[in-house]
Amino acid sequence: MLQAVKLTKRYGGIEALKGLDMTVEGGDIYCLLGANGAGKTTTISLFLNFTEPDAGTASVCGLDVTREPLETKKLLAYIPEQVMLYGNLTALENLRYFAQLGGRDYSREEYRGFLSRVGLQPEAVDRRVKTYSKGMRQKVGVAIALAKQARALLLDEPTAGLDPKASNEFSELLLKLKSDGAAILMATHDLFRARETGTRIGIMREGRLVDELSTGEVTHADVEKIYLQHMHAGGHYAQQGASSA
Amino acid sequence: MKRIIISHEARQLFRSGAFRALLLLMAGAVAFAAWSGQRSIDRQAEGANAAAAFEDGRRARMREGTEQYQARVLAEGGEYQFASASHSPGAGPPQGTNPGVVGSTTAKYLTLPPTGLASFSIGQSDIQLSYVPVSMNPAMNITRDNELENPVNLMTGSFDIAFVVIFLLPIFILAISYDLLSSEKERGTLAMILAHPISLRELLASKIVARAGVLLAGILALGLAALLAVGASLDQTDTWVRFGLWMAATLLYALFWFALSVLVNVYGRNSAANGIALAGAWLALVVVAPTLVSLLATTLYPAPSRMELTTAARQAQTEAESAYMERLSEYYYDHLELVPEGDGSAMDFLTVAMANRNAVDKAVRPLHDEFQAQLNRQESLVQRFQFISPAIMMQLALNEISGTSADRYEHFLNQAYDFRAEWSEFFTVRFLQRSPLRPADYDQFPVFEHREEPFGAVMTRLLPSLLGMLALLATAIVVPLLRLRRYQVAAT
Structure with missing residues (x-):
C-alpha cells in the first residue's frame, strides 16, 4: 500500500533521508520512532509529494507519488501534529469542505455520522472550530480521513500533547481504521502507544531505518530497551550503515 | 474541483x-469620487455658460443698437453709416456698425464638449479649461485664462473615479490577497488542503478567481451605478463604448495587482514580509514612478514661464506703439487690397490699435509656439516612459477613454486657432473696407462647430497603454508559474 524504495532527500547539503526502504500493507499500523530530525516528517512529506525526492520512489497502491500526485492524494489522508481547520467554520462545514476537496460529497446526516463515529459530541458539531481543543480537532481530522475513504493514512505525531484519555480515544479510532483495511503510517514519540496500537515499529536514526519490530513479538519494555540502545549506540549504527551503503 | x-x-x-468594511469603503470612495468629478465638470459647464452668455449678451446689445439705428435711418431717411471707433456715445451710428469694434471688443467662447464619461477622469481639464475665448486678440490669449483653479487644489489633484481606481483599488486588492498562500501556510491549512488531490497552481488560481470575481463584480456594479448617476449622453453608443473600454482597462489593472500578490506569495515568505513587499511595490509603482517621470519631463523640457510670454507681448506692444506708423504700413501691406480710399480714415485709433495687435501677435507667436511645443515634448516623454509603471499607463488610458487627454485638448485648441483666424478675417476685411455691420450681418458671423477626432485616433493613442499593461500582466503571471515548483509546502 505505502512503499518507499531507496528514498533519498537532501536539504541543502544535509541528507535528511538516506535510501529508505519500507512497506506498509493494508491493515498495518506502522509506527515510526526516532529522535527529532531522524527523517520521520520528511518521509511523510515525500509520500504527500510536498517535496520531491532526490533519489528513489515513494508509491501509494503502486502509483508513484511524483508522477501521479493527484491520483495518489485521492487515496491518502493526512493527519498532522495539529489538525488545522478554518476557525470561523463549524466542524461540519470544515468536514464538508475537505471531503469535497477529496472529490466526495455526502448529506448533512452522513457528515454528522462521520463526526459521531469519531466521538465528537453532537452539540459541538455546529460550533465554530476556533473554540475546539486539540483533541477535538484531531477527531475532525480522522473524520476527514473517514469521509475521504482513504486507503492509506499518514500521521505525523497526531497524539503529541493530547491528554491520556484523548490519546486513548484516538488510538481506538486508528484501530477501527485498521480493521477497515487502511495502511497506516504514523510518526510518533509515544513508545507505549506504538506498542499498544501499532502492528509494526520502525526505528529511524539520521535518515536511516535502523530496526524493524513486530509488536506481537515484543513487550513494551523490549521496545524501550531496543529504542534506547539504538539512540545510544548511534555511532556504531552510523558506521554500519556507511559500510553497507 | x-x-x-x-x-x-x-x-x-x-x-x-x-x-465587508473594505467593500463599503470602496463604495463610499466611488460615490464621493463620482460626485466630486461631476462637480468639476458642472463647474466648467457653468463657467462656459456664464462667459458665453456675457459675451453673447454684449453682441446682442450691439445688434439691438444697429436695429434701432436701422429703423431710424429708414424712418428719417439718409445713409446707413459706419461708426468710427469712439468711447463717447452720440447721435451718430452705434458702435455695433463697426466690425472692428465688434470683432475686437467681444469674444466668442468655444467649448470642448465633454464625453459621456468626462466626470470619471478629470485629467488635466482643471488646468486646461474646456472653454476658451476667441477674438481678434493675439492667439496666446486663447489659453491665457487657463490655470485659474486654486493652486492647492491643483497640487493635490482631483478626487475622481480615476483616482479611486489608480490609487485605492490596488490597496483594496493587496489587502485581500497579500497573504494568499502565506496565511494558509501559517494557519496550517495549506498542508491539509494539499494532502487532497489539488495542485498548488489550481489552489492559487481558484483563490484569485474568487477574489477577482467578487471584486470585479463590485467594480462593475459601482461603475454602472456611477455611470447612471453622473454619466452623460447615455443614449449614445460612444458613451457605452467608452464605458466598456474603461472596464477593460480597470480589469487589466486589477489583474496586474492580483498577479503581483501571487508573485510575492510564491516566494514563500510570511504574511508580514509579503505585506511589506507589496506596500513597497505600491509606493514605487503608484507614487514614486509617476513623480519621477513627471520630474524628468519638467527637468528635460522645462516649460517657459507664462511670465516670459506676457513680457514678450508687452515688449512687442511698446515697440509697436513707438513705431506705429511703420507698423501701420506693414499692416496695410498685409491687406493691400483692402486699403481704404483717402489716407485720413486709415489713421484712426482703432486701425492703429489693430495694427499693433497684429504686430504683437506676430512677435509672440514663436514664443507661444515654443511654449506649446515644450508642453508637447513633456507629454510625449511621459508617453514613452509610461511603461515603467502601470499607474502611469492607467492614468493615460483613463484620460484618453474619458476624453480628457492632452491630445484631445490639443486637437480642440488647434480648431480654436483656426477659428480665430476665420473670426479675425471676417471682421478685419469688413473693417478695412469700412463696410458697416447691419443687423442681418450678425447672423453671418462665423460659427464654431467642434469636430470630434475619429475614434481610430483615440484607439491609436489608447492601445500602447493597454498593450503595455497586458505585457506587464503577462510577466507577472509567468514568473510565479515558473517559480511555483520550488514552493515549500511544509516547514523543513
Whole structure:
C-alpha cells in the first residue's frame, strides 16, 4: 500500500533521508520512532509529494507519488501534529469542505455520522472550530480521513500533547481504521502507544531505518530497551550503515 | 474541483468583517469620487455658460443698437453709416456698425464638449479649461485664462473615479490577497488542503478567481451605478463604448495587482514580509514612478514661464506703439487690397490699435509656439516612459477613454486657432473696407462647430497603454508559474 524504495532527500547539503526502504500493507499500523530530525516528517512529506525526492520512489497502491500526485492524494489522508481547520467554520462545514476537496460529497446526516463515529459530541458539531481543543480537532481530522475513504493514512505525531484519555480515544479510532483495511503510517514519540496500537515499529536514526519490530513479538519494555540502545549506540549504527551503503 | 475552492473562498471573504468594511469603503470612495468629478465638470459647464452668455449678451446689445439705428435711418431717411471707433456715445451710428469694434471688443467662447464619461477622469481639464475665448486678440490669449483653479487644489489633484481606481483599488486588492498562500501556510491549512488531490497552481488560481470575481463584480456594479448617476449622453453608443473600454482597462489593472500578490506569495515568505513587499511595490509603482517621470519631463523640457510670454507681448506692444506708423504700413501691406480710399480714415485709433495687435501677435507667436511645443515634448516623454509603471499607463488610458487627454485638448485648441483666424478675417476685411455691420450681418458671423477626432485616433493613442499593461500582466503571471515548483509546502 505505502512503499518507499531507496528514498533519498537532501536539504541543502544535509541528507535528511538516506535510501529508505519500507512497506506498509493494508491493515498495518506502522509506527515510526526516532529522535527529532531522524527523517520521520520528511518521509511523510515525500509520500504527500510536498517535496520531491532526490533519489528513489515513494508509491501509494503502486502509483508513484511524483508522477501521479493527484491520483495518489485521492487515496491518502493526512493527519498532522495539529489538525488545522478554518476557525470561523463549524466542524461540519470544515468536514464538508475537505471531503469535497477529496472529490466526495455526502448529506448533512452522513457528515454528522462521520463526526459521531469519531466521538465528537453532537452539540459541538455546529460550533465554530476556533473554540475546539486539540483533541477535538484531531477527531475532525480522522473524520476527514473517514469521509475521504482513504486507503492509506499518514500521521505525523497526531497524539503529541493530547491528554491520556484523548490519546486513548484516538488510538481506538486508528484501530477501527485498521480493521477497515487502511495502511497506516504514523510518526510518533509515544513508545507505549506504538506498542499498544501499532502492528509494526520502525526505528529511524539520521535518515536511516535502523530496526524493524513486530509488536506481537515484543513487550513494551523490549521496545524501550531496543529504542534506547539504538539512540545510544548511534555511532556504531552510523558506521554500519556507511559500510553497507 | 476548483468551484469548491472558489465558493469556499468567496464565503470566507464575506464572513470577514474587514472585507465587508473594505467593500463599503470602496463604495463610499466611488460615490464621493463620482460626485466630486461631476462637480468639476458642472463647474466648467457653468463657467462656459456664464462667459458665453456675457459675451453673447454684449453682441446682442450691439445688434439691438444697429436695429434701432436701422429703423431710424429708414424712418428719417439718409445713409446707413459706419461708426468710427469712439468711447463717447452720440447721435451718430452705434458702435455695433463697426466690425472692428465688434470683432475686437467681444469674444466668442468655444467649448470642448465633454464625453459621456468626462466626470470619471478629470485629467488635466482643471488646468486646461474646456472653454476658451476667441477674438481678434493675439492667439496666446486663447489659453491665457487657463490655470485659474486654486493652486492647492491643483497640487493635490482631483478626487475622481480615476483616482479611486489608480490609487485605492490596488490597496483594496493587496489587502485581500497579500497573504494568499502565506496565511494558509501559517494557519496550517495549506498542508491539509494539499494532502487532497489539488495542485498548488489550481489552489492559487481558484483563490484569485474568487477574489477577482467578487471584486470585479463590485467594480462593475459601482461603475454602472456611477455611470447612471453622473454619466452623460447615455443614449449614445460612444458613451457605452467608452464605458466598456474603461472596464477593460480597470480589469487589466486589477489583474496586474492580483498577479503581483501571487508573485510575492510564491516566494514563500510570511504574511508580514509579503505585506511589506507589496506596500513597497505600491509606493514605487503608484507614487514614486509617476513623480519621477513627471520630474524628468519638467527637468528635460522645462516649460517657459507664462511670465516670459506676457513680457514678450508687452515688449512687442511698446515697440509697436513707438513705431506705429511703420507698423501701420506693414499692416496695410498685409491687406493691400483692402486699403481704404483717402489716407485720413486709415489713421484712426482703432486701425492703429489693430495694427499693433497684429504686430504683437506676430512677435509672440514663436514664443507661444515654443511654449506649446515644450508642453508637447513633456507629454510625449511621459508617453514613452509610461511603461515603467502601470499607474502611469492607467492614468493615460483613463484620460484618453474619458476624453480628457492632452491630445484631445490639443486637437480642440488647434480648431480654436483656426477659428480665430476665420473670426479675425471676417471682421478685419469688413473693417478695412469700412463696410458697416447691419443687423442681418450678425447672423453671418462665423460659427464654431467642434469636430470630434475619429475614434481610430483615440484607439491609436489608447492601445500602447493597454498593450503595455497586458505585457506587464503577462510577466507577472509567468514568473510565479515558473517559480511555483520550488514552493515549500511544509516547514523543513
